[in-house]
Amino acid sequence: MHVTAVDVRRANGADVPTTPSYTDVLKSYVALTKPRIIELLLLTTVPVMFLAERGVPSAWLVVATVVGGTLSAGSANALNCVVDADIDQLMRRTSRRPLPRHQVGTRGALWFGLALGVVSTVWLWMLVNPLSSMLALAANVFYVVGYTMILKRRTTQNIVWGGAAGCFPALIGWTAITNELAWAPVVLFMVVFFWTPPHFWSLAMRYREDYSAASVPMLPSVATSAEVAKQIVAYSWVMVGTSLLLWPITPTGWFYPAVAITLGIVFLVEAYDLKSRAMDTEDLAILKPMRLFHYSNAYLALLFVAAAVDPFLR
Numbered sequence: 001m002h003v004t005a006v007d008v009r010r011a012n013g014a015d016v017p018t019t020p021s022y023t024d025v026l027k028s029y030v031a032l033t034k035p036r037i038i039e040l041l042l043l044t045t046v047p048v049m050f051l052a053e054r055g056v057p058s059a060w061l062v063v064a065t066v067v068g069g070t071l072s073a074g075s076a077n078a079l080n081c082v083v084d085a086d087i088d089q090l091m092r093r094t095s096r097r098p099l100p101r102h103q104v105g106t107r108g109a110l111w112f113g114l115a116l117g118v119v120s121t122v123w124l125w126m127l128v129n130p131l132s133s134m135l136a137l138a139a140n141v142f143y144v145v146g147y148t149m150i151l152k153r154r155t156t157q158n159i160v161w162g163g164a165a166g167c168f169p170a171l172i173g174w175t176a177i178t179n180e181l182a183w184a185p186v187v188l189f190m191v192v193f194f195w196t197p198p199h200f201w202s203l204a205m206r207y208r209e210d211y212s213a214a215s216v217p218m219l220p221s222v223a224t225s226a227e228v229a230k231q232i233v234a235y236s237w238v239m240v241g242t243s244l245l246l247w248p249i250t251p252t253g254w255f256y257p258a259v260a261i262t263l264g265i266v267f268l269v270e271a272y273d274l275k276s277r278a279m280d281t282e283d284l285a286i287l288k289p290m291r292l293f294h295y296s297n298a299y300l301a302l303l304f305v306a307a308a309v310d311p312f313l314r
Helices: 023-033 035-044 047-053 057-084 106-127 132-153 159-178 183-206 208-211 225-243 255-278 292-313
Strands: 005-009 012-016
Touching: 012 208, 023 057, 035 047, 035 057, 035 159, 035 292, 047 057, 047 159, 047 183, 047 292, 057 106, 057 132, 057 159, 106 132, 132 159, 159 183, 183 208, 183 225, 183 255, 183 292, 225 255, 255 292
Parallel strands: none
Antiparallel strands: 005 012
């Protein structure tokens, strides 16, 4: 039996329930929003605003977009935690989240996620523009319903299609400035789309036993490392090629393509190294899939920063 929203501490050999402080409760609700994921999403929002402005955008508009985007992403992540509470407690990587540890009740987490979704939609509608608001809402719904509730537990292609939800910040950042869509943000949307499988599958290789224990058909848990690595290489090539399309479409100066090519070469080297190791072993200590995972974070951040900086150099 467990006590919801209560810390159980051991004192003198007995379990003594202690009411958590307001700070502990606040930290638990913040943890539901997965702040580290939100940081990465903002890294694909703000630079696109600079690219769309071809200079420095309004500070107020950047703040309004960042706040709205943070609330929207936090809503999606909190609702994801509610839907996935049963499998999160089976996986080492997610077992310390607030719901598996009973730091937050399911009903409280649900209402928290829904409230953030409503507030973010109204915030972006009123302070940015309706188009950006609807794009954020679409991303939220697709992540919770499309990925979490439909795709995640049913297909090995779950993260391929479900990962599209994480591509929307590029569109939101652009429309926040221009109030219309264009080919440039679509290209950046597709870069993130093709980046997601190599990024997430390298992480899932490290935690493949977790996904097996939770009966989630993430590709690395149902396929050999060699097969996963081959697909990672294929998606990496498409991602690098797509990133170069921004050069003629925007058009950019020399800085962005130079950075995109350099970052892309390093990404491909890492992907091929992983594939080479995967052809010989399933031993995670030798595979070292987290090398590619960590570099993929740096790749995406630096690529988008390059797109933002490029207009200042022309």
